[in-house]
Amino acid sequence: MLKKRILSGMRPTGKLHLGHLFGVLDNWKKLQDEYECFFMAADWHSLMSEYEDPKNLRANILDNIADWLACGISPEKSHIFIQSNIKEHLELYIILSIITPLGWLERCPTYKEQLREITNRNLSTYGFLGYPVLQAADILLYKADCVPVGEDQLPHLELTREIARRFSSLYKKELFPEPKALLISGRAKVLGTDGRKMSKSYDNYILISDEPEAIERKVRSMFTDPLRIKRTDPGHPDKCNVYAYYDVFSPEKKPEIDQLCRLAKIGCTDCKKELSLSMVKYLEPIRDKKDEFLKNKKTLLDIIHQGELKAREAAAYTISEVKSLLGIG
Ligand code: TRP
Ligand code: SF4
Numbered sequence: 001m002l003k004k005r006i007l008s009g010m011r012p013t014g015k016l017h018l019g020h021l022f023g024v025l026d027n028w029k030k031l032q033d034e035y036e037c038f039f040m041a042a043d044w045h046s047l048m049s050e051y052e053d054p055k056n057l058r059a060n061i062l063d064n065i066a067d068w069l070a071c072g073i074s075p076e077k078s079h080i081f082i083q084s085n086i087k088e089h090l091e092l093y094i095i096l097s098i099i100t101p102l103g104w105l106e107r108c109p110t111y112k113e114q115l116r117e118i119t120n121r122n123l124s125t126y127g128f129l130g131y132p133v134l135q136a137a138d139i140l141l142y143k144a145d146c147v148p149v150g151e152d153q154l155p156h157l158e159l160t161r162e163i164a165r166r167f168s169s170l171y172k173k174e175l176f177p178e179p180k181a182l183l184i185s186g187r188a189k190v191l192g193t194d195g196r197k198m199s200k201s202y203d204n205y206i207l208i209s210d211e212p213e214a215i216e217r218k219v220r221s222m223f224t225d226p227l228r229i230k231r232t233d234p235g236h237p238d239k240c241n242v243y244a245y246y247d248v249f250s251p252e253k254k255p256e257i258d259q260l261c262r263l264a265k266i267g268c269t270d271c272k273k274e275l276s277l278s279m280v281k282y283l284e285p286i287r288d289k290k291d292e293f294l295k296n297k298k299t300l301l302d303i304i305h306q307g308e309l310k311a312r313e314a315a316a317y318t319i320s321e322v323k324s325l326l327g328i329g
Pocket of ligand 2: 224225228235236237240241242243257261262266267268269271272
């Protein structure tokens with residue numbers, strides 16, 4: 001049977017952290033066997049919010065894709081590419097822009113929220129309003145059956161479905177299947193070092209490729225059980241962010257740490273040192289693999305080129321269907 005198709009994307013706005021690894025990448029990795037996957041660096045989408053200072057964009061794209069590969073996204077299984085290398089995204093984007101009512105975009109909750117919350121950049125632009133239309137074009141261009149996304153992206157997926165329906169009803173042809181969301185679990189496996197959601201803007205992140213020294217320093221700064229003030233106070237591991245990290249990085253040590261903490265037989269400093277060691281052990285092979293890709297750019301660019309060929313083939317086919325239906329080109 002033909003595999004169902006997935007399209008997903010990540011904006012290359014900076015280096016990837018553990019939130020990306022355990023939220024998005026582990027999820028993509030699992031989906032690769034069951035679906036035909038297209039994974040792209042959404043550089044147009046980055047530019048829509050970072051247009052005032054795009055100088056790191058190119059480096060971020062290659063850095064992120066090297067992380068994807070190092071974390072197990074496989075070029076044998078998935079098509080990895082850069083959005084702006086496939087011109088058809090923009091062709092479908094303009095067509096969908098033409099048929100999308102303004103009100104749908106102005107009412108979009110993510111748009112309103114970002115305009116309100118992002119105050120250090122000017123996002124009152126024509127392009128930024130169209131962000132979800134480009135995302136719809138990304139998805140519909142590949143006729144994706146499913147789109148793995150976090151909860152924050154659900155309004156964009158709903159809009160994509162509405163745009164697909166509008167296209168079908170206007171042109172009396174169901175060219176685009178309505179894509180389904182594959183919701184990535186809302187509960188984060190690891191939080192930031194301050195106990196909030198891990199995020200670049202909170203400065204509470206640990207990078208996938210952080211050096212051992214940086215990992216140790218950041219773990220040292222982590223919040224622990226707030227009731228454990230003195231070394232002799234018994235701890236509550238279930239209320240401790242450090243303990244939650246053990247779950248991911250060395251689950252086998254949890255029973256022992258739990259006991260030692262509750263009986264105040266281990267101090268937080270030692271507990272964190274132990275955790276750092278496990279994290280370094282877990283992340284080091286990933287960092288090494290990434291470094292190889294970044295040192296040997298040719299392999300990296302080849303992989304992206306191969307993905308691009310597959311993406312272009314699918315995209316060109318859809319665009320030829322759309323153009324012939326609309327009588328253009
Ligand atoms: N908007 C998505 C985000 O910020 C990135 C993205 C762009 C995307 N195009 C996409 C996600 C298509 C899924 C499908 O995370
Ligand atoms: Fe948390 Fe470890 Fe300190 Fe217990 S000993 S409170 S688990 S850091």
